[in-house]
Amino acid sequence: MIRLTGVDKRYGARDAVKGLSLHVPAGELFGFLGPNGAGKTTTIKMIAGLLKPTAGDIFLAGHNLQSEPVKAKAALGFIPDRPFLYEKLSATEFLRFVAGIYGFDGNGLEGRIDELLELVELIHVRSELIESFSHGMKQRLVMAAAFVHQPRVLVVDEPMVGLDPKGARLIKRVFREYCDQGNTVFVSTHTLEVAQALCDRIGIIVNGSLVACGTMDELQSRAETQQHDLEQIFLKLTGGEGFKEVQDSSD
Amino acid sequence: MTFEFTARQILALLVPAGQGLRNQRHKAGKGELFRILLFASITLAFGLLVFGGFYRLLLYIGRFSEFTAPLTHQILDTVSTFVLTVLFASSVITALSVHYLSDDLSLLVSSPVPLPALHASRLIMTAVQSSWMVLLFSVPIYSAFAVTAPAPWQFLLAVAIGLPPLMVIATAVGSMVTSMLMAVFPARRVREMLILLGALFVVLLVFLIRVQQPEKLLNPRSIYDVTEFFTSFRSPTSPMLPSSWTTSLLIAGRRAEPLLTLPLVLLWSTAAASVVMSSWLARGIYLRGYTSAQESRPARLSSLPFIDRPLEALAGVFEPRFRSLLLKDVRTFIRDSTQWSQLLLLLALVVVYLYNFSVLPSNFTFATFFLQNLFSFLNLGLAGFVLSAVAVRFVFPSISAEGRAFWIVRSSPLTTSQFLWSKFWTSVPPLLVLSQVLTWASNHFLGASAFMTVLSAVTILLITFGIVGLGVGLGAAFPKFKFENVTQIAGSAGGLIYMIAASTFVAAVLFFEAFPAYFYLSAQYRGVPLDSRAMMIIGGAMTIVVLLNILAVWLPMRWGGRRLAAMEI
Secondary structure (H helix, E strand, O other), X not given: OEEEEEEEEEEOOEEEEXXXXXXXXXXXXXXXXXXXXXXXXXXXXXXXXXXXXXXXXXXXXXXXXXXXXXXXXXXXXXXXXXXXXXXXXXXXXXXXXXXXXXXXXXXXXXXXXXXXXXXOOOHHHOOOEHHHOOHXXXXXXXXXXXXXXXXXXXXXXXXXXXXXXXXXXXXXXXXXXXXXXXOEEEEEOOOHHHHHHHOOEEEEEEOOEEEEEEOHHHHHHHOOOOOOOHHHXXXXXXXXXXXHHHHHHHO | OOOOOOHHHHXXXXXXXXXXXXXXXXXXXXXXXXXXXXXXXXXXXXXXHHHHHHHHHHHHHHOOHHHHHHHXXXXXXXXXXXXXXXXXXXXXXXXXXXHHHOOOHHHHHHOOOOHHHHHHHHHHHHHHHHHHHHHHHHHHHHHHHHHOOOOHHHHHHHHHHHHHHHHHHHHHHHHHHHHHHHHHOOHHXXXXXXXXXXXXXXXXHHHHHHHOOHHHHHOHHHHHHHHHHHHHHOOOOOOOOHHHHHHHHHHHHHOOOOOOHXXXXXXXXXXXXXXXXXXXXXXHHHHHHHHHHHOOOOOOOOOOHHHHHHHHHHHOOOOHHHHHHHHHHHHHHHHOHHHHOHHHHHHHHHHHHHHHHHXXXXXXXXXXXXXXXXXXXXXXXXXXHHHHHHHHHXXXXXXXXXXXXXXXXXXOOOOHHHHHHXXXXXXXXXXXXXXXXXXXXXXHHHOOOHHHHHHHHHHHHHHHHHHHHHHHHHHHHOOOOOOOOHHHHHHOHHHHHHHHHHHHHHHHHHHHHHHHHHHHHHHHHHOOOOOHHHHHHHHHHHHHHHHHHHHHHHHHHHHHHHHHHHOOO
């Protein structure tokens, strides 16, 4: 469903992402981890079509994002880390707008919008302008918008930011169910327990390169540790000197 | 929060603003430098124009000794009242963002900074931000008074000591009004209210000045009407108004008389008292207002059925993508007071524009056939320029108005071309209506010939497409997605480039249009049919005009589309 082949992204002399190759098949919930500034958001933005790769190809549902952007983007739902929305629209109008620009219209749309607003628990404020929503409410609305056109690939940047525990639990459940229906979720997160509990496979990016990718067991063996704790594995695979400092201080 | 404070604390709170300005200057790119240079040139040209106008007026008044003193007094008083009013209105609006909505306030209010120190620093920022432009434009006016005064330096000294307290009073009273509004109404409501009041204020000012027909001043036979003019135009002068104290000082300075002590004392003591009162008020109600600014209020009824139903019915005929963008753009426009309030300014512009034609001398229709048609032709250029000015406010910002929500369009399967053409077709109908109304109505008032009326209507129809194409295309080439207020977009470097491009385009169309108009009207005047050479020239020029309009749509749309598609967000 998502395939990246030799993707590079350079900003002047700085390599934000280097030779990233990755394949996330249908039905998989893939976690993308890395320290701050490792290239997670850059990768996510390239998959969402907001940034152009300097080299390499990105395929979504079998369509090359560069040469067939319309088909590739039609299969994509994107949830950014910061929910900038059209503040002067109501929740319902916003969802209708998103459905419209994806070419969805008429048949069953209103029912689907109500269903989604019910799911993200915004049905009671459906006619309120978005400008009056809290950060968490906007984040939930973005989530509903990402599902409105029934995408096959969902790309999510930091899903837990600004959500209360109830919202976070809702997101976990929705993502899991969505993948179980044969769709794909690519999620970047700092919340390691979420990644550990939720993701089928995890990729770890450091300084723009993928240093490890696999299931928890595979990462454990890659990190040559017996500990079944993603935090320890993450620190060992990404930390270097930093990991030693954490180890020394905990000793 | 504590209430004891020192001058050093106020200074420390002002340092970041100064440093921000300095850093902005250091990192200014070529685009920014271009913008600054262009702004400086326009300001200088406008300043010279204002200076010239006042200089000529004062010299002219000086010729009529019996009227000189009262007229000069009246003009100075009008200027002072105008400065005070504009400073006050500007302070009320500026104080809202400086005292209540700035991002850095959450850090400062939660820190142990004494409230009076915070308030004093914000008052200084409000004074600087709200008055620099007014003071800048008052320089040529006061310079004209100084140059024509018997004692220029003494007049300038009077300005130097009489104007600053006026600025302080306006700022302090303005921020007190804002504080009181904030303590009573929710922040969003206050903001909308102030924007609306600001727009109404400008509209009122335009009407007030225009209906007094200041062009009468240029008519040498109307000097006796001038006194009447100023009597009717006179601001509500009151000895209690600080502007009248400033006027008294300035008059004394201009006449080389000793500067009066009473107005000076009144001005400075009132300025000091208003600052103290403002600080005292802030202690009482600032935190209440600041808290209200942080709260998000439930939105009002978001949809108005009498607007929404016809709008949806109208949009229903279009395909889903265009319909969605159209509905979103129209709804955002009518719900955003910063956008729709500009319609009031537009309305004022149209009324003043048509009024100008309606008050042309009654014997104008007896003017020569040539002059009448020449005016009609020049009117076409004026209408084109007005259209460009309207488009820089409404069409050019249409891409940037997506703001930081542009990621939604960008990550969707909507192509850049579909997106831009949707903006184009959304902008064309309202501008077509405006341009046709302006052209038909002004030609009617001018009594232009049927040929000129039709030629103007067809040309302005073509120009409208060109202007919208330029607006959307250049708006896409120079987008500004991060803004506080959508009105800022028109004043960006891209907005200035658009105005230059649109004016050049209108001038080029008129240049080529002049050939067919000249040949046709000459033939009409001489009562002979058009010869084949003239026909060929007319055909060639009209083809060029059509081509120019096609290029004005196609080139910017293509270039802007490419720039926008290549842009990373």
